[in-house]
Amino acid sequence: MEPVQHSTVVADVVVGTGPVSPEDVVRVAREGAAVVLSAEAIAAIGVSRARIEALAADPKPVYGVSTGFGALATRHIPLELRKQLQRSLIRSHAAGSGAEVEREVVRALMLLRLSTLATGRTGVRPVVAQTYAALLSAGITPVVFEYGSLGCSGDLAPLSHVALAVIGEGEVRDAQGVRMPAAEAMAAAGIAPVELEEKEGLALINGTDGMLGMLVLACHDLRNLLRLADVTAAMSVEGLLGTDKVFAADLQALRPQPGQAVAAANMVRVLADSPIVASHATPDCTVVQDAYSLRCAPQVAGGARDTLDHAERIAGYELASAVDNPVVTLDGRVESNGNFHGAPVAYVLDFLAIVIADVASISERRTDRFLDKARNHGLPPFLADDPGVDSGHMIAQYTQAAIVSELKRLAAPASVDSIPSSAMQEDHVSMGWSAARKLRRAIDGLTRVLAIEALTAARGLDLRAPLTPAPATAAVVAALRTEVLGPGPDRYLAPEIEAAVRLASSGTLLAAAESVTGPLG
Numbered sequence: 336m337e338p339v340q341h342s343t344v345v346a347d348v349v350v351g352t353g354p355v356s357p358e359d360v361v362r363v364a365r366e367g368a369a370v371v372l373s374a375e376a377i378a379a380i381g382v383s384r385a386r387i388e389a390l391a392a393d394p395k396p397v398y399g400v401s402t403g404f405g406a407l408a409t410r411h412i413p414l415e416l417r418k419q420l421q422r423s424l425i426r427s428h429a430a431g432s433g434a435e436v437e438r439e440v441v442r443a444l445m446l447l448r449l450s451t452l453a454t455g456r457t458g459v460r461p462v463v464a465q466t467y468a469a470l471l472s473a474g475i476t477p478v479v480f481e482y483g484s485l486g487c488s489g490d491l492a493p494l495s496h497v498a499l500a501v502i503g504e505g506e507v508r509d510a511q512g513v514r515m516p517a518a519e520a521m522a523a524a525g526i527a528p529v530e531l532e533e534k535e536g537l538a539l540i541n542g543t544d545g546m547l548g549m550l551v552l553a554c555h556d557l558r559n560l561l562r563l564a565d566v567t568a569a570m571s572v573e574g575l576l577g578t579d580k581v582f583a584a585d586l587q588a589l590r591p592q593p594g595q596a597v598a599a600a601n602m603v604r605v606l607a608d609s610p611i612v613a614s615h616a617t618p619d620c621t622v623v624q625d626a627y628s629l630r631c632a633p634q635v636a637g638g639a640r641d642t643l644d645h646a647e648r649i650a651g652y653e654l655a656s657a658v659d660n661p662v663v664t665l666d667g668r669v670e671s672n673g674n675f676h677g678a679p680v681a682y683v684l685d686f687l688a689i690v691i692a693d694v695a696s697i698s699e700r701r702t703d704r705f706l707d708k709a710r711n712h713g714l715p716p717f718l719a720d721d722p723g724v725d726s727g728h729m730i731a732q733y734t735q736a737a738i739v740s741e742l743k744r745l746a747a748p749a750s751v752d753s754i755p756s757s758a759m760q761e762d763h764v765s766m767g768w769s770a771a772r773k774l775r776r777a778i779d780g781l782t783r784v785l786a787i788e789a790l791t792a793a794r795g796l797d798l799r800a801p802l803t804p805a806p807a808t809a810a811v812v813a814a815l816r817t818e819v820l821g822p823g824p825d826r827y828l829a830p831e832i833e834a835a836v837r838l839a840s841s842g843t844l845l846a847a848a849e850s851v852t853g854p855l856g
Contacts, residue, residue, distance in 0.1 A: 345362060345366045345367060345369075346362075346368065347368060347472075348362055348363050348368045348369070348370050348371070348446070349370075349371050349372075349373050350370055350371070350372055350373065350446070350449055350450055350453045351372075351373035351453060352375055352376050352379050352453055352454050352455060353655070354651075354654040354655040355447070355450045355654060357551045357554065357555065357647075357651075357654070359446070360447070360548060360551045360552070360654075361551070361555050363442055363446045363471060364439040364442045364443040364446070364548065365439050365552075367474060369471065370446065370449065370471040371468065371472075372449075372461075372465060372468050373453075376453035376454075376455070376464070377461050377464075377465075378455075379454065379455025380452065380453065380455050380459065380460070380461045380464055381455075381460075381461055383455045383457065383663040384458055384459065384460050384461070386663055386667050386669065387400060387458035387533060387534050387669070391414075391417070391532075391533040391534075396411045397661075397669055398661055398669075398671055400533050400534045400669065417533050418531065418532060420536070421531035421532065421533070421535055421536035422531065424495075424536040424537065424540075425499050425502060425504075425531070425536050425539070425540070426499065426504070428491050428492060428495035428540055429495040429496045429505060430483055430492050431479060431480030431481070431482060431483035431492040431493060431495075431496055432480050432481070432482045432483060433480050433481030433482045434480070434481045435478055435479065435481075436479040436480065436493065437775075438476050438508065439552065440545065440548055440549055440552070440775075441476050441477060441479050441493075441497065442471060442476060443544075443547075443551065443552060444490070444493060444497065444545045445467055445470065445471055445476075445477075445497055445544075446471060447542070447547055447548050447654075448467065448494060448497070448539065448542055448544045449464055449467040449468060449471070450654070451542055451544070451656070451658055451659060452464040452467065452538065454657040455663070456659060456663050456664070457534075457538035457657070457659045457662065458534045458535075458538060458663045459534070459539075460532065460535070462529060463501070463531075463535055463539070466526060466527075466528075466529050469524070469526045470501070470526065473510065473524040473526065474509065475500070475508075475509055475510065475517075475520050475526075476507055476508045477496050477497045477500035477505060477517065478496065478500075478505065478506040478507060478508065479493045479496045479497065480492070480493075480496065481772065484545060484546075484767075484769075485754065485756060485761070485764040485765070485766060485768070486543070486546060486677035486681055486764055486765035486767030486768045486769070487675065487676050487677060487761055487763070487764035487765050488540075488541060488660070488675050488757075488761055489540055489541040489544070489658065489677075490540075490542065490543065490545035490546060490677075490767075491541075493545045493768070494539060494540040494541075494542060494544060494545065495539075495540050497539070498536065498539040498540055499517070500517040500521075501529050501539070502528050502529055502530070503517055503521060503529075504517055504518070504528075507520045509523070534661075537659075537660070537661075538659050541658065541660045541675050542658045542659065542675065543653060543656075543658055543675065543677045543680050543767065544658075545768055545771065546677055546681065546767035546768050546770065546771040547650065547653050547654070547680055549684070549771035549772070549774065549775060550646065550649075550650050550653075550680055550684055550774075552775075553684075553687060553775065553778055554643060554646055554647050554650060556782075557639075557691070557778060557781075558643065559842060559845060560694075560778070560781055560782060560839075561598075561636055561643065561694070562845050562855045562856075563785050563789075563839060563844060564632075564636050564639075564694050564698065564785055565598050565601035565602050565632070565633075565636055566601075566605055566789075566807075566808075566811060566845060566848045566855075567698060567701075567785050567788040567789045567792060568602060568697075568698070568701065568788075569601075569602045569605035569606050569805075569808060570605075570788075570789060570792035570793065570796065570808050570811065571704070571705070571792045571795075572602070572606065572625070572629050573606060573609055573611050573612055573796065573804055573805060573808055574611070574705065574714075574795035574799065574804075575625075575629060575701070575704055575705065575710075575711060575712060575795070576611070576615050576622070576712040576713075577612075577625040577630075578612070578616065578622075578625060579602065579606045579609075581625070581630050582599040582606075583599075584596070584599070584600065586599075587599045587600075587633065592634075592637055592638070592641065593637075593641060594636070594638060594639065594641040594644070595633050595634050595636075595637030595638070596633075596637070597637065597640060597856040598632070598633035598634075598636040598637040598640065599633035599637070600856060601855045601856055602632065602633060604807070604855065605805065605808060605848055605852060606805050606807075606808070607805060607806075607807065607852075608806055609804060609805035609808070610802050610803050610804070611796070611799055611802045611804055611805070626704065626710075628700035628701045628704065629704075631697075632697065635694060635697050636694060638690065638693075639690035639693070639694050642687065642689075642690045643690070645686070646683035646684075646686060649679055649680065649682075649683045650680075650683070652679070653679070653680055658674050658675055659675070660672055660673070660675050662674070676763075676764075676765055677767030677768070678750065678765045680767050681749065681750035681766060681767030681770045682750050684750070684771050684774050685746075685748035685749060685770050687774055687777075688745050688746045688748075688770070688773060688774050688777045689746045691745075691746070691774075691777045691778065691780070691781045692739070692742040692745065692777070694781060695735075695738065695739050695742050695780060695784040695785075696742075696743075698735070698784050698785055698788045699732070699735040699736055699784060699788075701788060701792075702728075702731070702732050702735055702788045702791045702792075703732055705718060705728070705791050705792065705794075705795045706718060706727070706728060706729060706732055706791070714798055714799075715727070715798070717729040718791065718794045718795060718798060719825070720822060720823055720824045720825070721824065724824075725824055725825045726825060727794075727825070728791050728794065728828075731790065731791060731828060732791075734783075734787060734832065735784050735787045738780045738783055738784050739780075739784060741776075741780060742777055742781070742784075745773045745774075745776055745777045746777070748770070749766040749767070749769040749773065750765060750766055750767065750770055752766050752769075753765075753766065782836060782839050783832075783839075785839055786832065786835035786836040786839040786844075787835065789811065789815065789835060789838075789844055790815065790831065790832065793812040793815050793816075793819075793821075794821070794822055796809075796812055797812065797821045797822050798822055806851045807848045807851040807852050808848070810847040810848060810850055810851050811847045811848050813847065814843055814846075814847035815834075815835060815838060815844070818831075818835075818837075818838065819831045819834050819835060
């Protein structure tokens with residue numbers, strides 16, 4: 336796992352009583368931004384803590400304050416056992432298994448839990464929130480495991496592994512990525528472990544923070560990938576001698592789907608001033624209509640955009656939420672609730688996996704057209720240098736097809752499943768964490784599929800010489816050519832694919848197109 340080094344050029348993220356922004360999540364998760372609690376947040380935390388302490392002294396049982404949890408909520412816990420209760424809760428719930436979760440996911444999760452603590456609705460002491468901020472700022476990341484969350488009562492196991500580190504137990508990775516005991520890393524950073532008091536253990540683990548953090552990161556990535564999908568689709572239209580006339584604004588307006596209009600406008604801008612397109616836009620052109628994978632590219636990428644808009648709206652609602660159970664209300668009541676159920680987040684995580692699979696599927700179809708002599712309008716079979724001796728990009732398309740097939744499996748929703756737990760107290764769960772985990776794999780798969788389309792389309796455009804491509808698509812080809820050679824005899828292809836993937840995931844290919852078009856929608 337690669338460490339994320341804190342950079343002094345990244346401004347601190349201030350966490351107040353209101354929501355953090357998606358940009359804040361990305362900065363903390365990926366750029367190593369330090370975190371500071373606002374004075375308003377510290378004051379709000381103190382007010383609600385005073386209410387919890389008053390209830391803790393009351394002989395009347397209050398769930399989460401002076402009782403057990405879940406199916407054990409009927410037991411009243413005497414004062415002298417309550418600190419033990421908090422430790423036991425965290426230790427027993429830190430029951431994850433499998434591979435380590437990525438550093439950026441854990442940092443996002445920690446920031447979002449801290450954001451809820453800062454609302455003053457959870458009843459923890461200020462020192463608890465301040466310790467989360469200190470760990471984030473020091474680059475100390477608790478070790479969290481792949482399996483353990485059902486997405487109801489929050490992401491219990493992942494959040495518990497983080498809370499375990501806060502109390503000085505379990506393992507973490509330091510700012511350099513070295514795995515070590517939490518107590519050792521905290522001592523080196525001058526951070527004291529927290530001894531949890533009433534309500535605090537529960538407040539650290541009852542949230543949708545893991546699935547929400549992964550949703551925010553996925554939305555950020557997918558927004559850029561959909562722009563890249565418009566660029567690669569335009570490259571394919573151009574290289575396959577397709578027309579840009581079908582992307583005209585007045586045609587798109589006949590079906591006022593907002594995302595479709597954006598995608599079509601992007602493609603028009605990318606194809607502007609293309610000598611290749613102009614070369615066959617003549618009265619004697621015999622092609623009546625382009626195939627759906629070319630002609631309908633804006634409809635697919637546009638539908639994906641509209642789905643992403645919905646997902647970002649749901650993420651915004653969740654970022655503005657204070658998810659805990661029980662929760663301290665604004666008028667000082669401590670009430671049980673069901674806000675920890677991950678269904679709203681789980682649904683959109685699954686929706687995004689569906690549209691990713693389809694955007695990748697149509698991309699693969701365009702790549703396949705480049706390789707078929709019967710459909711590529713005069714290019715050599717498989718774009719090979721010497722067909723029969725050379726195989727060209729034949730197997731690059733196989734790689735795309737294998738990924739697309741995997742993406743279709745990942746599109747099967749996790750949120751329709753539920754396995755009862757906690758002696759039937761938690762008898763319906765969201766599986767949102769599982770939806771988020773597979774969405775991360777889907778984002779990676781789409782990146783690879785689009786990179787291969789760009790690689791193949793660039794080769795096709797080169798083979799159209801002496802005709803030249805549009806300025807924007809030519810810039811993308813030039814960006815690829817900094818790491819990948821142009822057409823020629825067969826070479827070891829895997830490194831070229833990986834180079835294209837790096838250029839796609841880093842934003843280099845999109846930036847190349849936008850250096851000509853300006854920012855795409």
